[in-house]
Structure formats: C-alpha cells, structure tokens
Amino acid sequence: MSRLSSSSYTFPLWTLILCSAFLITPVQGEVVVIGSNLPIIASPGDDVILPCHLAPTFDVQGLTVEWSKPDLKPDPSDRLSRVEYVHLYRDRQEVPDMKMASYFRRTELFMDDMKHGNISLKILNVSEEDNGRYRCFIPKLRSRVKAAVVELVVDPNVAKTSTMAPLHPRNFPTPDPQDTTQRHGENTVQLFSASSLFGVLCICGDLLVFSTSAGRSRVPVVVIVVTLLLVLTLAGFAAYFSRIFQKLKQKHQKDDETQKQPLQV
Known part of the structure; x- marks a missing residue:
C-alpha cells in the first residue's frame, strides 16, 4: 500500500512542475497579421x-x-x-x-x-x-x-x-487595439493569459489529486500552496507589464505617424 501511495503522488508532482514552467514562460513570438489603425x-x-x-x-x-x-x-x-x-x-x-x-x-x-x-x-x-x-x-x-x-x-x-x-514591415503602423478582427496590441497579453489559465488548471488538478489521494505525501501542502501563489503573482505581473508596454509602444508609434503625416489641404 505504501508503494502505491508513493507512486500516486509522483505523477501529479511532476505534472505540477511542468505546468508551472509552462505558466511562467511568456508566450511570445507568434506570427500575427497587422494592418493599419488609421x-x-x-x-x-x-x-x-x-x-x-x-x-x-x-x-x-x-x-x-x-x-x-x-x-x-x-x-x-x-x-x-x-x-x-x-x-x-x-x-x-x-x-x-x-x-x-x-x-x-x-x-x-x-x-x-x-x-x-x-x-x-x-x-x-x-x-x-x-x-x-x-x-x-x-x-x-x-x-x-x-x-x-x-x-x-x-x-x-x-x-x-x-x-x-512605406514598404518595410517595421515602418508600418500598429493595429487598433479596439478592432474586432485584429488585436495585436493585446495579442501577447491574451496568449499569456491563456497559458496562465492552462497552468492554473493544471495546478488545481494536482491539488485535487493531492487532497483526494490516499496516503501521506512526502511534500508538505504548504509547499504546493506557496508555489501556486508565486506562479499566480508572476503571471499577474507579467500580464500587467506586457499590457503597459504595448500601450506605450502604440502611443509612441501613433505620435511618429502624426509627425510624419503630410498636411492635407
């Protein structure tokens, strides 16, 4: 019985580690289509x-x-x-x-x-x-x-x-974050939130297995709880600063476009 109890905790703990690593890794670099917000x-x-x-x-x-x-x-x-x-x-x-x-x-x-x-x-x-x-x-x-x-x-x-x-991609304006078809300004935050949600679900599943499995775990409950809180805190900070960065970037590019736009008579 002790062997069964010990092995029953090995899988969820490894799953917890993998899900936590996935959670705190920002999902960036996805190729997205960008048009013009003007x-x-x-x-x-x-x-x-x-x-x-x-x-x-x-x-x-x-x-x-x-x-x-x-x-x-x-x-x-x-x-x-x-x-x-x-x-x-x-x-x-x-x-x-x-x-x-x-x-x-x-x-x-x-x-x-x-x-x-x-x-x-x-x-x-x-x-x-x-x-x-x-x-x-x-x-x-x-x-x-x-x-x-x-x-x-x-x-x-x-x-x-x-x-x-301009033809070079780096000179193109950024998309309108309120556009219903494209939301590149929020793309990183959305992807990060999706990964965060997945990670939280994994962790909750591990905690559920932990609480319902028979036997006694070799890892204290407090360690898992602290890990969960730490992961959620990091995810929140990352999503917040990513959104702030996107807003500042869009504002800067809009200012550049306004300065470069020729006057129309």
Whole structure:
C-alpha cells in the first residue's frame, strides 16, 4: 500500500512542475497579421497602398493571401453566387479568375517583399466606388490573428497627394487595439493569459489529486500552496507589464505617424 501511495503522488508532482514552467514562460513570438489603425485617405485617381504585414517577419510566399471587402455579402437569392476577391494570391501567383471585375488589372502585391512578411496591396487609380473596408487574410497561417482590416477613404475634396505607405514591415503602423478582427496590441497579453489559465488548471488538478489521494505525501501542502501563489503573482505581473508596454509602444508609434503625416489641404 505504501508503494502505491508513493507512486500516486509522483505523477501529479511532476505534472505540477511542468505546468508551472509552462505558466511562467511568456508566450511570445507568434506570427500575427497587422494592418493599419488609421484610414488610408486618397483623392480620386490616386494610387494607394493598403498596408498589411506579418510580425515578426515571416515568409508568406508559399501561403494563400486573400484581400476582400468584408462588407460585401453574397446574394442570398442566388445560391451559386460567391464573394469575389479584390486580390487573391495562391500557389505563388495571382488568381484573376476569382477577382472582382472592378479591380481587374488594378491591384498587385509586392512579390519581392512577401518573403519578409509584406502582404500590402497596391490599388491603382482609385475612385469613390473603392471606398470601404478591406480585409487581408492568410487562411493557413498558424496563428490566432490571421486577418486585419484596413479602411480606404476616397474623398474628392482631398488634395491629390501621395498615399504610398512605406514598404518595410517595421515602418508600418500598429493595429487598433479596439478592432474586432485584429488585436495585436493585446495579442501577447491574451496568449499569456491563456497559458496562465492552462497552468492554473493544471495546478488545481494536482491539488485535487493531492487532497483526494490516499496516503501521506512526502511534500508538505504548504509547499504546493506557496508555489501556486508565486506562479499566480508572476503571471499577474507579467500580464500587467506586457499590457503597459504595448500601450506605450502604440502611443509612441501613433505620435511618429502624426509627425510624419503630410498636411492635407
């Protein structure tokens, strides 16, 4: 009976150690899709770039990239109708057959920059009909944030100017943390919270096994309780400072964009 009791505690204690290690390790570095938190403003006839990239940089040449207008829905009366794309990249090339007619020969990706994670879309000779939200989406990206939304505003009252955005991913603006499609500013916190929750569940399970198993443990209960409190404290501090860091980073980048944005007459 003593052997059985001893071995019954070996597994949950090892599980506790592994779960605790997983809990206190920040889940960072996941590749996410980032658009722009500011609308792209242009006048009719301008060539524009809708910025979208992956962070950290990631080669997307072998993946499918979809640019669409999420506000356009299929005709419910026509079961065979489908939502066509503004631009579709698949098998390392554009797929024009599934493209909206109004964007034919007017859109392109920066093929040479896709290896760096740049999936920005260039639209030529925009008009007021191009107004609206555009969604860049990588369906097979192993990430929780596979899409981002960029808004284009074509206003005839805006003086004609260059609306070309920088092509290098590090110069792109950060996403709006309130956007419903992308939440890169909160991504690290969300991932960390998920891992924290998983770790807490593991620890609670271990404590449950500890309290319900027969026999006497060689490890005092106080050690497990102190470990649990320490892990929860570290998780809370890490999540808090990560969120503060993201807010400061977004504010700094917004200030830089405001200073660099040309005055519009």
